[in-house]
Amino acid sequence: MTRMSDDRLGELYAGTLRLVADLGFDNVTMDQIAEATKSSKATLYRQWGSKLALFVESLANGAPVPEVAPDTGSLRGDLREMFARREKDIEQPPELVGATLQAMKQNAELAEAVRARIIGPVNDRIDLFVRRAIDRGEVASDCPAIPYIHLVLLAPYVLNEGLTGLEYDPDFVLAYIDGLVLPALGIH
Amino acid sequence: MTRMSDDRLGELYAGTLRLVADLGFDNVTMDQIAEATKSSKATLYRQWGSKLALFVESLANGAPVPEVAPDTGSLRGDLREMFARREKDIEQPPELVGATLQAMKQNAELAEAVRARIIGPVNDRIDLFVRRAIDRGEVASDCPAIPYIHLVLLAPYVLNEGLTGLEYDPDFVLAYIDGLVLPALGIH
Numbered sequence: 001m002t003r004m005s006d007d008r009l010g011e012l013y014a015g016t017l018r019l020v021a022d023l024g025f026d027n028v029t030m031d032q033i034a035e036a037t038k039s040s041k042a043t044l045y046r047q048w049g050s051k052l053a054l055f056v057e058s059l060a061n062g063a064p065v066p067e068v069a070p071d072t073g074s075l076r077g078d079l080r081e082m083f084a085r086r087e088k089d090i091e092q093p094p095e096l097v098g099a100t101l102q103a104m105k106q107n108a109e110l111a112e113a114v115r116a117r118i119i120g121p122v123n124d125r126i127d128l129f130v131r132r133a134i135d136r137g138e139v140a141s142d143c144p145a146i147p148y149i150h151l152v153l154l155a156p157y158v159l160n161e162g163l164t165g166l167e168y169d170p171d172f173v174l175a176y177i178d179g180l181v182l183p184a185l186g187i188h
Numbered sequence: 189m190t191r192m193s194d195d196r197l198g199e200l201y202a203g204t205l206r207l208v209a210d211l212g213f214d215n216v217t218m219d220q221i222a223e224a225t226k227s228s229k230a231t232l233y234r235q236w237g238s239k240l241a242l243f244v245e246s247l248a249n250g251a252p253v254p255e256v257a258p259d260t261g262s263l264r265g266d267l268r269e270m271f272a273r274r275e276k277d278i279e280q281p282p283e284l285v286g287a288t289l290q291a292m293k294q295n296a297e298l299a300e301a302v303r304a305r306i307i308g309p310v311n312d313r314i315d316l317f318v319r320r321a322i323d324r325g326e327v328a329s330d331c332p333a334i335p336y337i338h339l340v341l342l343a344p345y346v347l348n349e350g351l352t353g354l355e356y357d358p359d360f361v362l363a364y365i366d367g368l369v370l371p372a373l374g375i376h
């Protein structure tokens with residue numbers, strides 16, 4: 001695989017996400033992605049192999065799963081580190097979530113890839129944080145909110161803009177973690 | 189406006205939602221809706237005026253806002269009544285949420301109509317329940333989770349299936365209300 005600079009990769013990923021957000025995954029062609037990102041279709045296929053793989057890597061590039069899990073000593077600190085980081089690294093068009101959900105429904109292979117490459121690792125990271133919090137005695141091991149923590153931490157990304165019409169605000173998720181997520185887990 | 193039976197209306201709404209879920213709002217034509225629901229395009233236009241209005245009414249028909257707000261004497265009871273009711277009345281294709289979010293992004297008039305006709309009334313109803321709970325002393329008026337209650341109550345409908353791949357389970361929302369929503373509001 002040819003080495004590309006991180007900046008160049010970032011441009012390619014951003015261009016791919018923009019096109020999928022605008023046109024839908026099924027409708028976008030590799031020709032359009034090549035044109036929009038000033039690359040060649042041959043390069044895109046050599047590097048990623050398929051439109052599906054390029055799209056999933058583009059999404060994964062923005063997912064909040066750095067290779068080393070932060071260990072800040074508290075669940076609040078770990079979650080803030082994870083979700084604040086996310087804001088810095090990605091620029092995702094607001095239409096992207098709807099387009100991705102839609103594409104996942106229509107394309108089982110894509111759905112599987114998004115779950116394996118993005119949602120699974122995010123959930124694993126959240127599970128690690130919750131286990132640590134239980135070990136520290138911050139959260140009761142039988143706390144009834146635990147099964148819903150994945151859902152609740154994904155919710156603001158998907159729902160806030162799409163259904164409420166609110167502009168995305170990077171501080172929103174941090175306020176939401178403090179105001180709702182931690183209290184639900186018994187941390188006040 | 190011609191009177192249709194509730195059963196007939198239900199068939200028309202279900203057929204409309206099915207087609208939008210399958211093809212996307214933009215791609216569906218009134219001809220297709222007429223054919224799929226064994227009605228005539230003239231009837232559809234006479235009754236609803238536009239594809240947008242027909243789609244929004246189809247969605248609204250499944251929204252959990254009965255005309256009389258239940259008053260069960262507890263927030264738990266009110267929420268269970270509201271969200272359990274929803275399960276009984278509607279049959280919504282799982283692709284519908286993604287298709288709706290996508291269409292709302294691409295069509296500002298549709299987004300406005302969905303917010304005014306569906307999301308607004310649902311949120312108003314939830315606000316009423318929370319105000320009652322504060323008046324009863326169940327929830328503190330300055331509880332930090334209150335601003336996020338709309339988001340959190342919509343989340344399982346949008347997220348559970350789309351992002352986790354779990355099959356929708358009607359008991360899920362009720363367990364989620366007990367396990368996460370009420371504890372976040374300080375009700376245990």
